[in-house]
Amino acid sequence: MHPWLLALIGGALIGLSAVMLMALLGRIAGVSGIVAGLLPPVAARDRAWRIAFIVGLVCGPLVVLAFAGASPIGPPVVSLPILIVAGLLVGAGTALGGGCTSGHGICGLSRLSPRSLAAVAVFMAAGIATVFVARHVL
């Protein structure tokens, strides 16, 4: 199957996940928000479904590996120090901005939220600019 068609199907499954969380539990499927709700200083009261979601999330690519016979998980393409800096920025940025690619991207855009539209425009532009500088300027 063409990777773009697989990507469309993959996206639809992510959408199905988001709809399921909303229809059953009334929650937004934003990974940064789901994770942040488990962290100090004040963890959310609804921790059980959050932990279950994260366990399922880790299992997902392993299910694909079991069926396809090849791992969909690619290796990191930057060194450990860069990974750690990037992780700090992603964690701090999503906590400050109230969401990531899933919460603002998939769920927020589907809700036609102006905040999410602004966030998506900004993080897309920042991501593109960062890659441009890293690959074509430095």
Place this chain on the structure above:
Amino acid sequence: MRSILAGFIAGLLFGVGLALGGMTDPSIVLAFLDIAGAWNPQLMFVMAGGVMVTFIGYRMAARRSAPLWDERFFTPTATRIDAPLVGGALVFGIGWGLAGYCPGPAIASLGGPYEGVAGFVVAMLAGMIAVRMIRRPGAQSLAAELPAAADG
């Protein structure tokens, strides 16, 4: 109990979707962001599939006054495009462009054989905790009007 089941199945679907979409491979993510290089539009298809299904599904879910297994919908109420939103998205985008991981794919990649992914995720959790500590209610007047994880 059923919230655990719903959470697990939703997480599993999400993880399978990310994997099929190629998002657990940071080289594909960075190729999507590299519009001046060998641009790969694959992530647009992930986004399109996700938004199409969610846009329709959310409207179907909203026909009920409450979700099936909880008493109300916990949807974000903030509407103002403010400095934390824009600044946070900017910082997040830089981190995303540096390594090619956003939170979902990074966590979904923890099951793979690469230690660097765990380094990214631990740093990400530290970044989240740091911001939540600084912005905890009472620590700053700003925090009071912005609940944790306001949007997603």
